[in-house]
Amino acid sequence: MRILLVEDDKDLQRLLKKALADAGYVVDMAADGEEGHFLGDTEPYDAVILDLGLPKMDGVTVLEKWRKSGKTMPVLILTARDRWSDKVAGFDAGADDYLAKPFYTEELLARLRALLRRAVGIATAEIEIGKLHIDPRASRVTYDGNPVKLTSQEYRLLAYLAHHRGKVVSRTELVEHLYDQDFDRDSNTIEVFIGRLRKKTDAGLIQTVRGLGYSLEDPKLGGKPAEA
Ligand code: CA
Numbered sequence: 001m002r003i004l005l006v007e008d009d010k011d012l013q014r015l016l017k018k019a020l021a022d023a024g025y026v027v028d029m030a031a032d033g034e035e036g037h038f039l040g041d042t043e044p045y046d047a048v049i050l051d052l053g054l055p056k057m058d059g060v061t062v063l064e065k066w067r068k069s070g071k072t073m074p075v076l077i078l079t080a081r082d083r084w085s086d087k088v089a090g091f092d093a094g095a096d097d098y099l100a101k102p103f104y105t106e107e108l109l110a111r112l113r114a115l116l117r118r119a120v121g122i123a124t125a126e127i128e129i130g131k132l133h134i135d136p137r138a139s140r141v142t143y144d145g146n147p148v149k150l151t152s153q154e155y156r157l158l159a160y161l162a163h164h165r166g167k168v169v170s171r172t173e174l175v176e177h178l179y180d181q182d183f184d185r186d187s188n189t190i191e192v193f194i195g196r197l198r199k200k201t202d203a204g205l206i207q208t209v210r211g212l213g214y215s216l217e218d219p220k221l222g223g224k225p226a227e228a
């Protein structure tokens with residue numbers, strides 16, 4: 001999952017970037033509203049954490065502009081504790097959730113997980129697909145009851161496919177959502193990781209849809225995945 005963090009406070013930037021990276025997210029940073037707006041407008045993010053008090057363009061304006069141009073990614077706004085009117089303005093502009101500063105990083109991560117789940121219609125904290133069981137809270141995976149040891153890269157890929165279960169996810173989409181801009185998009189890294197995931201779980205768990213991409217679905221269910 002790729003997250004955009006728009007925050008001008010240097011300490012908070014550092015703290016959140018590390019916490020998000022430790023939790024397995026790819027993080028892009030913007031330190032002012034204009035840059036944040038530009039990135040959110042041009043790059044595909046799974047969610048955005050948006051401070052409201054920002055230089056150059058305030059957070060509410062950034063959010064309004066995204067929503068007006070049809071951007072639907074979940075947005076969690078950060079507000080100052082005593083500015084309750086900011087929350088109202090934020091929600092009216094299209095925010096999905098908010099946190100008042102100061103906050104506990106754990107709460108931010110929990111709210112982010114909930115937003116990412118809801119965005120794809122998953123209501124529970126843990127994901128079960130056939131024998132595959134994923135607990136995003138601890139980045140833990142079991143298959144048929146046995147723990148599966150994954151590298152952080154392999155986990156990110158599996159979690160993304162699991163969040164989009166039953167859909168065909170293209171290689172381009174995976175590259176865009178799992179790596180930052182420096183990633184070599186022509187490499188065959190994705191195929192290598194898919195191969196490893198199949199070896200560590202079940203060869204039939206992740207299907208290759210020729211010419212389109214990959215799909216994760218309970219092999220028991222059979223049938224062709226929807227090409228969405
Ligand atoms: Ca600020």
